[in-house]
Amino acid sequence: MRIALLSLCLFGAALFAAPEQVSTVEQDYLNTWRTNDANVANDILHDDYSYTGADGERHDRTWTIDMIGSGRLVYAGIEIDRGPVHDLGDVVVTLGTLRATGTWDGKPMVDNLAYTMVWVRVNGQWRLLSEHNSRVLNGQ
Numbered sequence: 520m521r522i523a524l525l526s527l528c529l530f531g532a533a534l535f536a537a538p539e540q541v542s543t544v545e546q547d548y549l550n551t552w553r554t555n556d557a558n559v560a561n562d563i564l565h566d567d568y569s570y571t572g573a574d575g576e577r578h579d580r581t582w583t584i585d586m587i588g589s590g591r592l593v594y595a596g597i598e599i600d601r602g603p604v605h606d607l608g609d610v611v612v613t614l615g616t617l618r619a620t621g622t623w624d625g626k627p628m629v630d631n632l633a634y635t636m637v638w639v640r641v642n643g644q645w646r647l648l649s650e651h652n653s654r655v656l657n658g659q
Contacts, residue, residue: 537645538604541611541638544645549597549617557588565639565646573632573654594621609640616655631655 544563551560561584568580578586586592602614612635619630637649 537606537608537611537640541604541613541645542601544638544647545613545636548647549594549599551587552592552594552619553597553621555587555590555593557584560584560587563645563647565641565648568647569649571651573630573652592621592623594619596620611638611645612636613638 547559548563551557551563564580564583566580568583570578570583572578596619598618600616602616604614605612614633614635616631616633619632621628631654632652633655634653635649635651636647638645639648640646
């Protein structure tokens with residue numbers, strides 16, 4: 520009985536920790552765009568990762584890792600306004616907005632984006648499965 524109760528408590532604690540764990544990994548992923556660290560992105564992105572950008576273009580894991588490592592897009596600063604987090608067990612969906620400043624091919628740029636990220640737990644590790652960004656219009 521004690522073992523079953525302890526297991527239930529540990530399992531429950533792990534479930535409630537999921538949004539916090541995802542928040543940490545999400546921040547690590549966003550930092551790859553500041554540091555152009557393709558190795559960290561490689562560890563975070565799921566093998567079936569897909570990205571849909573604000574321009575409507577869709578890209579896969581290889582393209583994203585190559586883009587991060589290329590240094591073409593470098594974020595100097597990223598401000599996040601975290602929205603709802605939907606914890607579905609081994610799947611967590613995060614929503615929010617971000618304001619990013621930096622350079623694109625050496626030219627200054629500012630992005631105001633709403634984002635949705637779908638995270639899945641694979642062998643105990645949170646991996647980013649899907650990401651979608653949309654431009655935020657009129658300062659919303």
